[in-house]
Amino acid sequence: MGFPGPSAPPLRGLSRSPCQTWTRLAKTLRGNLDTFSLADLLQWLEINALSGRVIVTRDEVTRTIDLKGGAIVFVSSSRPEERLGAFLTARSLLQEQAVYELLAESFVTGRNLTRLILERKLLTREALGEAVESLAIQILLDLFHWSGATFEFDPLYRIEDLIRIHLSLRGQVLAFHGAKSLDDSGEIKPPKASSAKADMLAWEQEFSPEVLAESFWSILDTLPGDRFTPAELRGHFLSFHQFAERVRKRLLEPVRLFPLYDDTGAMLRQALQEGAGPERIVQIAALDPFLTADVLYLANALRTEPARLVGTVREAAEVVGAPAMTRLVGLLADPGTPKLPSAEKMEQVVRRAALSTAVAASHLSQAWDMSTDLAYTLGLLELLGSYDLLKLLMRVSFQPGPVRAPTLNRFRTVFGRALARKLNLPRMHEEVLGSTGRVTAKSPASEQLIFFAKQLAPTEQIGSEWMSEDPELADRYASLPLKPGLPQLVERDAAMLRDILQL
Secondary structure, eight states: OOOOOOOOOOOOOOSSOHHHHOOOOSSOEEEETTTSOHHHHHHHHHHTTOOEEEEEEETTEEEEEEEETTEEEEEEESSGGGSHHHHHHHTTSSOHHHHHHHHHHHHHHOOOHHHHHHHTTSSOHHHHHHHHHHHHHHHHHHHTTBOSOEEEEETTSOOOOSSOOTTTOOHHHHHHHHHHHHHHHTOOBOOOOOSSOTTOOOGGGGGSHHHHHHHHHHHHHTSOSOOOOHHHHHHHHHHHHHHHHHHHHHHHSOOOOOOEEHHHHHHHHHHHHTTOOHHHHHHHHTTOHHHHHHHHHHHTTTOOSGGGOOOSHHHHHHHHOHHHHHHHHHHHHSTTSOEEOTTSHHHHHHHHHHHHHHHHHHHHGGGGTOOHHHHHHHHHHTTHHHHHHHHHHTTSOOOSSTTHHHHHHHHHHHHHHHHHHHTTOOHHHHHHHTOOSBOOTTSOHHHHHHHHHHHHSGGGOOSSOOBOOOHHHHHHHHHSOOOTTHHHHHHHHHHHHHHHHTO
8 A cells, every 4th residue: 555665775975076975876875855955966866867766755754756867857745735636626727526536547557647637638738737847846845944854866766757847847946946945934844743743753763773672672571581592582683673674664665555355346346337326335345444445545635634534435435426436446346456365364354353343333433422434434444553564474584472462563553653644544543543552541532432342342353452451441431321232233243244255
């Protein structure tokens, strides 16, 4: 889904003349804009007529600059409000429904949005070029105000110059305007505060050598006794850091859609053949957490205000419209699109757990003054914070035991929260995906809901158990006006879904 390629060691000695101090590497070049300015970087790339992609990262925001022969041909950003689709709809250059349909194809096939717009003749090349250039300048000039940002230049990245905007976007000219903008403002913008907490660490800092070392020894401190030989300890230490590096690289990858379960694809194909409407798709999505996540990502792709983010598939269907919804699921369900094997044991376990939590949450929704659809969705998506980590863990020679489980839990919170933000999910979804699993009466309502939902379906849960030692929370649960025989009702409804899917 979903997160650039192999990296070279950080550059050193970037002080005076870029041409004298840079070394051409086979893959990537990396540095820090606090020590080597964006103005110097753009001028050096232009003077040397280089092609490739520059990726600038600060906290959880990534911006990319594509160059061909030293000329800037495209600029993009991970911020929703700085994405081309949102930019075009905000300026009424394209209708929102038309952009959703284009994005559905772009997300699944990977085809460039600008190419799709030109192929369908929705805008002239000149009009699209003017819009892209306007957005690019806006993003680039703002970059000159950034502090604490790192950059990575990949000369091997294949660049497409579809709209030829580079005649006016020259690196040296931008450097001049950027420096002037910086002088006029007299300030460098510090990183924006996190949407969760102002003092929350950026996820990149969680992977610094100091933090990782402290985390590893903290895990060992929680284990009773001296249970490891020096050789075993070294093995756990290496496995922990190998796993951490895989998680870090996964988070650096751009967002991509999740593959569906293969039986979900079959149900969708049949529904489309029968001419079924969006409501049928909503019902099928309730059986697959990955389809649900994909639909929500599409629906929120043009939403730039947190209060307007969509939290359920039914809401998403209304937002994107029937043509875009049909286009998205049709492409995802196509036999040529990768699928998850629904008969594989791990996939079945993950799916059973997601469905059971979702059903239990829906039965508890009224107690938290929440719609049934929203509660069900929160329960269905909760495992997304662990799913990719479980997959990554299988690729590391990490021996099962007392170190592996807390290692998984250590990264679940940062990974789940970063994933929710990359998918542009609402705050409640981020709270669930990024939960520590330690719940109190002061925890957000979404976390309390999922905690109690898991208590109603304990045999189906996987991964780290959600826990609470707060007596106030226990008292609240005891006071809830729950239906008689609620655990039995949850098991009955979950069993019905498992029977449908033959789980």
